[in-house]
Structure formats: C-alpha cells, structure tokens
Amino acid sequence: MGVTINSEPLIRCDALGVAYGAGFVLENVTLHIRRGEFVGIVGPSGSGKTSLLRAITGSLAAARGSVEVTRGTRIGYVPQVESVDWNFPITVGEVLAMTRTRRHWPRTTRSERAEMKEVLEGLGLHGLEGRHIRELSGGQQQRVFVARAMFGKPDILILDEPTSGVDVRTRHEILHLLRDLHSKGSTILLTTHDLNGLASHLPRLVCLNREVIADGPPRETLIPEVLERTYGAPLHVLEHGGMPIVLDHDYTSSEVLRDTERQMRSERESRQ
Ligand SMILES: Nc1ncnc2c1ncn2[C@@H]1O[C@H](COP(=O)(O)OP(=O)(O)O)[C@@H](O)[C@H]1O
Numbered sequence: 459m460g461v462t463i464n465s466e467p468l469i470r471c472d473a474l475g476v477a478y479g480a481g482f483v484l485e486n487v488t489l490h491i492r493r494g495e496f497v498g499i500v501g502p503s504g505s506g507k508t509s510l511l512r513a514i515t516g517s518l519a520a521a522r523g524s525v526e527v528t529r530g531t532r533i534g535y536v537p538q539v540e541s542v543d544w545n546f547p548i549t550v551g552e553v554l555a556m557t558r559t560r561r562h563w564p565r566t567t568r569s570e571r572a573e574m575k576e577v578l579e580g581l582g583l584h585g586l587e588g589r590h591i592r593e594l595s596g597g598q599q600q601r602v603f604v605a606r607a608m609f610g611k612p613d614i615l616i617l618d619e620p621t622s623g624v625d626v627r628t629r630h631e632i633l634h635l636l637r638d639l640h641s642k643g644s645t646i647l648l649t650t651h652d653l654n655g656l657a658s659h660l661p662r663l664v665c666l667n668r669e670v671i672a673d674g675p676p677r678e679t680l681i682p683e684v685l686e687r688t689y690g691a692p693l694h695v696l697e698h699g700g701m702p703i704v705l706d707h708d709y710t711s712s713e714v715l716r717d718t719e720r721q722m723r724s725e726r727e728s729r730q
C-alpha cells in the first residue's frame with residue numbers, strides 16, 4: 459500500500475496494568491504500535507478496550523508496567539459516538555475549531571479556516587462547516603469527529619468503537635474512510651467488537667480480555683482457540699472469499715454469508 463512501517467514504535471505499552479481503585483482491569487499488556495500500522499483491538503464488552511486507549515492517551519495512569527509515547531507524537535482521539543450529545547447546539551466548523559483550545563468561543567484565523575477546509579474536503583464533508591451536527595447522517599457525524607482528530611495533524615489516530623451504533627452502510631463508509639487514511643500514511647489504532655464488518659479487514663488484531671490473548675493478522679487471531687479464550691464462549695469460524703468469518707450466537711451461518719456477500723458486493727461497487 460506504499461506505507462512504510464518504521465521499526466521505532468510510536469506507542470509502547472510494556473507489562474501494563476490498569477486498575478480502577480483496587481481492581482485490575484488490564485494486566486501485563488505488552489503492545490507496541492509503529493508508525494504506519496493499522497491495528498484493531500477486539501474483545502467483549504468490559505474486556506478493557508476503552509481503558510487501554512485511556513491509558514495510551516494519558517487519561518488513566520498505569521498502575522503497573524509502563525506506557526510510553528514517543529516524544530512529540532500527536533494523538534488524534536475519536537470518542538465513541540454514543541458518548542456525544544447530538545443535541546448540543548454546535549456546527550461542524552465549531553466542532554473542529556474547538557480543538558484549538560484556550561479560546562472561549564471558536565474564532566478561527568484565515569489559515570485555520572483553510573486547513574479546516576482541506577480536512578473537511580479530504581473526508582467528503584466540504585461545504586458542511588455551517589451545518590448543525592444533529593442534521594448530519596450517522597456516517598457524516600463519525601466523519602466530523604475523525605475530521606476533528608485530523609485537524610490537529612496527528613501522528614496516530616485512535617478511535618474507540620468507530621462502528622458501534624451505526625447502520626451497515628455507515629459501517630462500510632467508515633471502513634473505506636479508515637483504509638483510505640491508512641493508505642495515505644495515517645497510523646491507526648481502533649477498538650471494535652465488530653469482528654466481521656471491521657476487524658477481519660485489518661492487517662493486525664489484538665485480542666484482549668484483561669490481558670492480550672493474541673496479536674497478529676486475522677488469519678492467526680480470528681481462530682476458534684483464540685476467540686474462545688477472548689470471548690469465553692465457543693465461536694465458529696468459516697472462511698469465505700479467503701476471509702475468516704466469525705459466527706456469533708445470534709447468527710445462523712446463512713445470515714452471515716448473506717451479509718458478507720452483500721458487503722463484498724457493495725465494496726466491489728464502491729471501487730468501480
Ligand atoms: N470509571 C470506571 N470505574 C470503575 N470501573 C470501570 C470504569 N470504567 C470501566 N470500568 C470497568 O473496567 C472494565 C473494563 O471496561 P472498559 O475498558 O470500558 O471495557 P470495554 O471498552 O472493552 O468495554 C469493566 O469491568 C468496567 O466495568
């Protein structure tokens with residue numbers, strides 16, 4: 459994809475332990491992220507995904523071990539969309555401008571406006587600066603928060619569950635957007651519990667449940683042994699078009715195949 463992965467990690471978690479009060483929610487987590495990587499953290503609800511991101515972004519201290527972020531590394535954080543108050547009266551332009559802090563109200567300079575325009579154009583949001591965030595589609599809303607993170611020209615983009623709470627079409631849009639950013643050189647770290655729609659498309663997955671269960675490409679991580687240890691329940695894995703497909707309990711295999719076929723068709727169409 460024309461992206462070079464330098465050997466020097468941007469982020470280095472070594473034997474990291476994270477606790478709320480006395481209870482450890484993460485133990486002995488060793489995870490290094492290098493420039494140019496595209497890494498997904500997967501695991502069930504409550505497995506510590508958000509806590510790990512919070513430890514990396516510095517909003518949660520390491521109780522054991524260490525988190526090191528290479529000096530000068532800028533992190534662009536995209537929160538979970540569910541945590542956003544969509545009724546807050548704010549426009550797309552204001553969401554971006556607010557990242558330039560120490561101002562009571564977003565007042566932007568001419569060069570900031572030019573930079574904002576460039577970021578919004580790159581994400582297919584041009585002309586929406588004055589639009590209220592509530593009036594946007596789910597995919598556009600997610601893009602606004604990616605744009606907000608990109609506005610700071612980050613070295614690494616960190617997204618918490620970028621596809622949770624969005625419909626199938628929006629999920630595809632987000633996957634395409636992230637792949638595109640990665641192919642243009644962005645380093646990306648995200649969490650997801652969407653194994654088939656998102657995780658199986660990433661080059662590297664970290665299966666987490668209090669500790670790192672496995673770390674590697676989907677072919678090595680989306681396998682029954684690893685998934686059972688990660689999710690605490692047996693999961694079946696099918697292969698379809700060379701990709702692993704994880705069957706969860708609420709799904710029959712024919713539903714999964716139908717969804718996957720639909721997704722592949724829409725990917726083919728969007729490439730044309
Ligand atoms: N602020 C908090 N105070 C106490 N416990 C918390 C807090 N945030 C998360 N936890 C607990 O930490 C564990 C991991 O949570 P979290 O990192 O949010 O997992 P995930 O993002 O994978 O769902 C859960 O058991 C959760 O209840």
Ligand SMILES: [Mg+2]
Nearest residue numbers: 507508509618
């Ligand atoms: Mg979470």
